[in-house]
Amino acid sequence: MGKVHVLDHPLIQHKLTFIRDVNTGTKEFRELVDEVAALMAFEITRNLQLQEVTVETPVGPAQSYTLAGKKLGLVPILRAGLGMVDGILDLIPAAKVGHVGLYRDPETLQPVEYYVKLPSDVEEREFIVIDPMLATGGSAAEAINSIKKRGATNIKLMCLIAAPEGVEVVQEAHPDVEIYLGALDQKLNEKGYIVPGLGDAGDRLFGTK
Ligand code: PRP
Numbered sequence: 550m551g552k553v554h555v556l557d558h559p560l561i562q563h564k565l566t567f568i569r570d571v572n573t574g575t576k577e578f579r580e581l582v583d584e585v586a587a588l589m590a591f592e593i594t595r596n597l598q599l600q601e602v603t604v605e606t607p608v609g610p611a612q613s614y615t616l617a618g619k620k621l622g623l624v625p626i627l628r629a630g631l632g633m634v635d636g637i638l639d640l641i642p643a644a645k646v647g648h649v650g651l652y653r654d655p656e657t658l659q660p661v662e663y664y665v666k667l668p669s670d671v672e673e674r675e676f677i678v679i680d681p682m683l684a685t686g687g688s689a690a691e692a693i694n695s696i697k698k699r700g701a702t703n704i705k706l707m708c709l710i711a712a713p714e715g716v717e718v719v720q721e722a723h724p725d726v727e728i729y730l731g732a733l734d735q736k737l738n739e740k741g742y743i744v745p746g747l748g749d750a751g752d753r754l755f756g757t758k
């Protein structure tokens with residue numbers, strides 16, 4: 550079973566409070582989502598591989614480290630996942646960015662895929678699938694299916710807020726995928742919204758209704 554990590558860093562928790570707030574407007578919402586995404590990425594990338602290198606300082610040679618291997622792959626689930634990309638790229642500017650386009654059918658709540666584009670060398674890359682919301686889990690499970698089908702084997706999932714139902718669905722479908730959350734909320738309501746959640750992440754990010 551893939552582990553679930555709730556990232557309880559005080560800065561993440563503080564900023565999440567304002568993201569949840571119904572009175573937070575689009576501009577501030579966007580900024581906060583980017584900031585929390587960066588803070589979460591900082592925690593999630595703790596175990597990235599390093600290689601030893603020699604660097605010349607003004608004083609002489611130093612043994613130091615750089616990141617090893619293929620560049621990290623970020624895969625935002627469109628549309629709301631886009632809101633987390635820039636924050637992570639501020640931290641890891643060399644990361645490659647793929648996209649999986651999915652929307653949730655409002656009647657059935659089932660994910661419908663409309664776009665997939667991934668970086669090259671999928672098999673050798675570590676991927677972080679990103680989406681603010683893990684509700685029924687259908688979108689995340691399908692996005693992970695989609696990138697596994699194309700050869701990815703090393704995948705993490707990062708979401709701002711999840712419902713227990715969604716965590717269970719992803720764990721069942723993808724026991725190899727560790728899940729990183731800012732918060733694990735109470736439940737889903739009858740419309741498949743996370744309670745208390747933050748509302749519709751895509752609409753709040755892009756100012757749509
Ligand atoms: C939202 C959210 C997730 C999905 C979560 O996207 O960004 O992708 O719902 O729900 P699930 O876990 O029940 O699948 P939405 O379908 O509203 O599309 P959008 O990002 O284009 O607004």
Ligand code: URA
Nearest residue numbers: 684742743748749750
């Ligand atoms: N998608 C959202 O944007 N919010 C939810 O609460 C559930 C799915």
